[in-house]
Amino acid sequence: MELSGLTALVTGATAGIGRAVAVQLAHEGAEVVVHGRDARRGKEVVAAIEADGGSARFVQADLADTGDVLRLAEEAGEVDILINNAGVYKFLPTSEMTDELFDLHMDLNTKAPYLLVRELAPGMAQRGHGSIVNISTLAASVVTKGTGMYSASKAALEQLTEVWATEYARRGVRVNAVAPGPTRTPGTDDMDPTKLKTIAETTAMGRVAEPKEVAEAVVFLASERASYITGVVLEVDGGHLGMG
Numbered sequence: 001m002e003l004s005g006l007t008a009l010v011t012g013a014t015a016g017i018g019r020a021v022a023v024q025l026a027h028e029g030a031e032v033v034v035h036g037r038d039a040r041r042g043k044e045v046v047a048a049i050e051a052d053g054g055s056a057r058f059v060q061a062d063l064a065d066t067g068d069v070l071r072l073a074e075e076a077g078e079v080d081i082l083i084n085n086a087g088v089y090k091f092l093p094t095s096e097m098t099d100e101l102f103d104l105h106m107d108l109n110t111k112a113p114y115l116l117v118r119e120l121a122p123g124m125a126q127r128g129h130g131s132i133v134n135i136s137t138l139a140a141s142v143v144t145k146g147t148g149m150y151s152a153s154k155a156a157l158e159q160l161t162e163v164w165a166t167e168y169a170r171r172g173v174r175v176n177a178v179a180p181g182p183t184r185t186p187g188t189d190d191m192d193p194t195k196l197k198t199i200a201e202t203t204a205m206g207r208v209a210e211p212k213e214v215a216e217a218v219v220f221l222a223s224e225r226a227s228y229i230t231g232v233v234l235e236v237d238g239g240h241l242g243m244g
Contacts, residue, residue, distance in 0.1 A: 007078060007079050008022075010025065011113075012063075013032070013035055014044075020214065021219065026055065028223070066111070069115045076120070082130075084133070084134045086112065088105060089105075089147070106149075121164065124173045125171035128172040131176075131221070132175040132176070134178075138237045140154040140179060165230040176226070178214065181202075182199045183213075202241065204240060213236065
C-alpha cells in the first residue's frame, strides 16, 4: 500500500496499458480517477478495482476537446499522480494523412497531456510533491514506416517530458516517460497471428509485452521508489536485436 492516501489520474484507463496501470496503482493503495470515453468500460474498471479492495471513480471525457480536458482536470481535483496514457495511432504514409488525422494525433497525444500538466502540476508543486508519467512509444525514437504523425506527436511529448522535469525538479514534482515496444492490446488480439509473430521477432526477447509488464514500469516511476529519477524516458521494449 505504498501509494495510500494519494490520488492518481490515469487517462485512457479503460483498456490495455491504461487499465493495467490503473489496477496496479489502486493495488498499491492510490485512489484512482479512471478516465475514458466509454462509460460502460469505465464502470467495469472501477468495479474490478473495488472488487480487489481498491478505490476508484470514473470520469468520462473526450480528450480531443479542449473544454473536456479542462473539465477532466477540474473533476479530478487534487491529483498527486498523473498518468498521461490516452492516445491515438493511425499508421499511414504522409501522402494519405489528412488534416483531420493530423489534428487528432496532436490533440490527443500532445495537447491533452500538455493541458493536464498545465492545470494539475502547479497544485502538485504547491503541495510539494507529485509525479507525472507520460506514455510514449519506441516509435518516437526508432524510425518506423508509416508512423509519421504518431511518432512525431509522441516525440513532442518526450521533449515536453524533459522540459517539465526541469521546470518542476526543485518543486517536488518528478516528470518521466515510458516508451513501450510492441504490447498486447485489444488491437493485437484481433491481429493475424503471423503478423503478430513478425512484430514480436523484432525484439530481443522474441515476444510482445503484456500490459501489466509495462504498467509495472509506469507505477515504479510514479512511486517514491523512483524518488531520484526525473526527465527520463524509460524504454520497455523487450530489448534490441544486435547486428549479425
